[in-house]
Amino acid sequence: RGYVQTRNTTMLGGDEGVNLWSDRSVGDDKSLGDADKNFLIRRARVIIFGDYGDHLSYYIQPDFASSASGTNNIAQLRDAYGDVNFDKTKVHRIRVGQSKVPYGFENLQSSSNRLALDRNDALNSAVRDERDLGAFYYYTPTDVQALFEEINKQGLKHSGNYGMFALGLYNGQGANRAEQNDNYHVVSRLTYPWKTQSGQIYEAGIQAYKGEYVSTTGAYSRRNPATGALASATPTLGTGTPLSGRNGIDDERVGISFIMYPQPFGIQAEWNWGNTPGLDITKNVIEKKSLNGGYVQAMYKIDNFQFLSTNGTLIPFIKWQYFDGYNKAETNSPENHVNDWELGLEWQLAPELELTAVYHRMNRTNLVTGNRSSASAANNLPARVDYENFKAEALRVQLQYNF
């Protein structure tokens, strides 16, 4: 089982040389880093899973579209875990290995299910690649298991079963990253689905985590606060000797989630608040900062949409997202301000084919570190300050196939 997502982006206007950190196909030939792309394989996932005996459900998911030091489309693990089931009811489970950290509904929802092309920055910045290495206890009563399955069967794009209640310990540096300090992150989540007499299903959840995170630093281009001159600088993890942030900076959040499943009209909204390591550009120091942000999404599900010989499903949607925070997992944990609108249409032509088109109006920070503090005469690109805000519009198209 698996899925592959191929994307193509057309810039429609606004600032030039922009980057969307979560999608390298957005941008033009003046963009930073891996500049403009035409076609991009965003995800190529193959899933090896099954039950073995009475006590094990295993799940191994490599992504074949990962990158390692400039080499693209390398296979890298996303998930590799086993659910140790206490008994056949699967009410109590302990999940050990690398898996999604139970924080946020959209984070837990598979990218193959999500309407929007990327997750919202506000909650997704909580856990790098949504995953970490750890041990998680999940409690799911059988009636909640049944309702979760019903949501899925109706094609309502559920998050998957991450327990009605979850409690876990994990390394805290994110998927496929080495642990840096000698302590754990702890996370907990409670989510509850219910169905009204009309058949309408709702779900509401609350989640929180706490730990200490060690940011990655690198040279970036900033304007000297005193002279105003552009220069390359590398931030420090806190101040003093030894550095106050050497073993991590407070990383803690609480978030709420609400979903009214699209039967046919639906609403999905999440918000979170917390503290995080973040870069203070003026001081050139990464220190404890506060954050808040989330999104609201409305969608409408049209079944039996017929076109030529196809009989599919059409889901128009609109999403607004806001973030006033920092992306700890990007180099230098830069400040990230987002105020984006997305107007999209997902067309499931057949169970095996999905075409999504999104008009995306971006008003956000460029999180890619360019470190171009002086102009490059040869390739005619001027010097640039890093981590600036930009406004741009793009038409983004994705073809996904499932197998």
Add this chain to the structure above:
Amino acid sequence: RGYVQTRNTTMLGGDEGVNLWSDRSVGDDKSLGDADKNFLIRRARVIIFGDYGDHLSYYIQPDFASSASGTNNIAQLRDAYGDVNFDKTKVHRIRVGQSKVPYGFENLQSSSNRLALDRNDALNSAVRDERDLGAFYYYTPTDVQALFEEINKQGLKHSGNYGMFALGLYNGQGANRAEQNDNYHVVSRLTYPWKTQSGQIYEAGIQAYKGEYVSTTGAYSRRNPATGALASATPTLGTGTPLSGRNGIDDERVGISFIMYPQPFGIQAEWNWGNTPGLDITKNVIEKKSLNGGYVQAMYKIDNFQFLSTNGTLIPFIKWQYFDGYNKAETNSPENHVNDWELGLEWQLAPELELTAVYHRMNRTNLVTGNRSSASAANNLPARVDYENFKAEALRVQLQYNF
């Protein structure tokens, strides 16, 4: 399904310190880069494929013998595409994702099918790893589909069905490489197979593509044109400010193909002409250059060859290839002159096992960039000019198993 190729090369004479860019097992302990090898896993491919529903044929092929920054035998994508079939006849298809670019017969033929150990440089230099990210339309009438299948079933080493007619758009920098400029390559191909009354099958094709390619540059060792002294240099992409080749240099070709399938005697020949980015060593500039080259191969298929308890197929072959051009996808797009003879024997012991032995007489350019402009006293290797021609002979052996 998949296959694994293990190779072993013995140098029989000629110049020392040579490299064959397409096979790291060729060379000795004075060769450049990843010098001499004894055993080498050249390809280890596992294919995940199938039809899903009425509209999708998917195909994902990682290679487990790829390298990333000095680490060998890493898994990297070769193919990851979906064929969106208009209907069940598969006459019209759109292929989206990373796949082979329909340019050349030998390029499209699977390495598990090819008689010679490597493809000819002249046509293979058109597309890095034969593949790119894009969208391709394929048109194959049902009678042509049937003839393609017949060729395959008779064990005549077909290219696979890449349409009777093909038209596609792709990024243009080659498989697993980031797009560099904001434009597409466009490619088209027409191939037509026919069968005479005697049952002899022929195929003839024509193909062309056009785009702009951005070369990769790196330090190399050259003789200063004025003083004759060896020194390290890095070429520029064109001239002027901004560099004239910053967003790519013309990359366009047209090629013809002819195949008389081995029933039992066969001939296969291809040739192509075009323009390409190429390094002018004297000027130390990469600029638009012209190229031409191809190959002629004759083979004879002996069925039911019995040896001990095996009943297999034996195919002796001879191949001559010529190239007067440049390999754009290698670092610095160096000039490449090839005039090689190969005399080989493929023995299919059983469907699962193939042993190939080739006497290879090389007269070609060493495309590996050594950048050794001064002698290394410690390891006793002298300074060397890069991209020189060499002559050498080798006995190359390959064991391939299919599963």
Add this chain to the structure above:
Amino acid sequence: RGYVQTRNTTMLGGDEGVNLWSDRSVGDDKSLGDADKNFLIRRARVIIFGDYGDHLSYYIQPDFASSASGTNNIAQLRDAYGDVNFDKTKVHRIRVGQSKVPYGFENLQSSSNRLALDRNDALNSAVRDERDLGAFYYYTPTDVQALFEEINKQGLKHSGNYGMFALGLYNGQGANRAEQNDNYHVVSRLTYPWKTQSGQIYEAGIQAYKGEYVSTTGAYSRRNPATGALASATPTLGTGTPLSGRNGIDDERVGISFIMYPQPFGIQAEWNWGNTPGLDITKNVIEKKSLNGGYVQAMYKIDNFQFLSTNGTLIPFIKWQYFDGYNKAETNSPENHVNDWELGLEWQLAPELELTAVYHRMNRTNLVTGNRSSASAANNLPARVDYENFKAEALRVQLQYNF
């Protein structure tokens, strides 16, 4: 088929800042390199294997927990070979590709079968990752095949069938590494299992290999023999011009193995002697050195161990290992002194789940190259000599699942 091992280590006492080269989860926040970890995926293996036709058994095993230049959990080959069977009895086989080198019983035993979490250093230092690229002939009479299978079926943790007699040629630089010199390593092994009238099974073996190995060098921190000052240095491969060790240094060993399978009490012991490339820190030269070392392990197999609803197998074990040698495959081939005790318990809850806990008393060399010849004021870590001995105790826990 496959297995995944997730580990978690708690340091119980002894020196700080230690590293166990074979397990990155051992250590604390003062450890060198990839310092302390909490959770670690040690192995994530997926095996693609089968018989195809009468002459081929194929076996491809990628590991999804490999690292490439700082990127973790990348897929990399462990095995990729085909057994060419002379006939259906499989008495005579030639194995071509990357596979385990037949040297040592514990080396050949799958990590999914081994009681101790890591292999003994003395024999495991013979072949990097136990594997290399080559061609190996295996001879296994049918009665020995039958006894090998019986050992396996009884759950006695056999090595797998690497022939009663083995003879092979291989590159010699270890798995996934490029060959460096133009010669082969040659290896041979003879192992013989027998069963007494009481049903007790024994196995004894002898093995040897010979070749020349080219070490990898890098900067390390050493105390200047004259002044006693800490400084960074990079060793040379032998002495003179050209360097005497440029094409390799003698690498040759002979080893013996004895196993009394646990029915229920068992003993397993191996020892080896030989010559190896090794670093002389005083001279700062890698040269020919001698080595010897091995281990003795005793275990007791308790079947039908019942706990709650499980009915499993419990195997307590004790292992002592000793090594007075060098680890050629680590950077700079440093000296390695080991005198370790392990007291462990493997609990197979079910065929699909194994939990192992080991109390490990380490007295050994830190083989990780830190190259920290001056103190790091910012992160408060002092300067350190590399390759020093340490003593420490740890509680190591592993959950393995098989599928």
